[in-house]
Amino acid sequence: EPEVTQTPSHQVTQMGQEVILRCVPISNHLYFYWYRQILGQKVEFLVSFYNNEISEKSEIFDDQFSVERPDGSNFTLKIRSTKLEDSAMYFCASNYDRLYEQYFGPGTRLTVT
Amino acid sequence: DAKTTQPPSMDCAEGRAANLPCNHSTISGNEYVYWYRQIHSQGPQYIIHGLKNNETNEMASLIITEDRKSSTLILPHATLRDTAVYYCIVRVAQGGTALIFGKGTTLSVSS
Numbered sequence: 001e002p003e004v005t006q007t008p009s010h011q012v013t014q015m016g017q018e019v020i021l022r023c024v025p026i027s028n029h030l031y032f033y034w035y036r037q038i039l040g041q042k043v044e045f046l047v048s049f050y051n052n053e054i055s056e057k058s059e060i061f062d063d064q065f066s067v068e069r070p071d072g073s074n075f076t077l078k079i080r081s082t083k084l085e086d087s088a089m090y091f092c093a094s095n096y097d098r099l100y101e102q103y104f105g106p107g108t109r110l111t112v113t
Numbered sequence: 114d115a116k117t118t119q120p121p122s123m124d125c126a127e128g129r130a131a132n133l134p135c136n137h138s139t140i141s142g143n144e145y146v147y148w149y150r151q152i153h154s155q156g157p158q159y160i161i162h163g164l165k166n167n168e169t170n171e172m173a174s175l176i177i178t179e180d181r182k183s184s185t186l187i188l189p190h191a192t193l194r195d196t197a198v199y200y201c202i203v204r205v206a207q208g209g210t211a212l213i214f215g216k217g218t219t220l221s222v223s224s
Contacts, residue, residue, distance in 0.1 A: 004156075
């Protein structure tokens with residue numbers, strides 16, 4: 001069964017550093033998403049991406065965040081200058097149509113020290 | 114904010130049916146009800162969704178009341194692997210793509 005994959009599984013970085021989280025969505029999917037979950041809290045939507053542009057973003061997704069689909073398979077989330085409060089599990093998701101179920105990856109745990 | 118209300122926790126014996134309620138009293142006519150679950154710290158997993166008719170798939174059944182103000186997710190024969198946080202989410206068909214998660218219901222299945 002096709003699945004969304006994410007790398008790395010765990011990333012440790014120092015405050016102020018840039019990080020790039022990588023995702024490979026399911027191959028025929030057209031919509032891509034990033035969510036985050038701070039430890040012990042609920043899953044929060046960050047951004048959705050369709051047709052090579054952002055289609056929706058939350059208030060959390062400020063100027064320090066950016067997304068890109070650099071090629072036909074990868075979807076990345078860049079955090080320009082990490083803060084302690086960016087420590088969280090980051091989930092990538094994808095679907096074929098925006099009303100269809102979203103398939104989530106296993107997540108990348110980001111720890112900012 | 115999430116438009117749904119769910120009990121924070123429920124218990125279920127292994128092999129019995131787990132019935133998870135969700136209140137969505139402000140739901141609009143064009144909003145769907147989706148259910149996802151999250152096992153430990155894994156990525157959320159889609160379970161089922163519906164608009165107004167009851168739905169069933171290999172994982173679960175979804176019962177939506179006639180006035181659509183509430184719904185129940187039924188896991189017919191719960192197993193230990195069904196222990197998870199279950200999220201009820203309403204989404205408008207012509208609206209955005211985001212899933213807005215609430216706190217969900219933590220279902221504990223015990224033997």
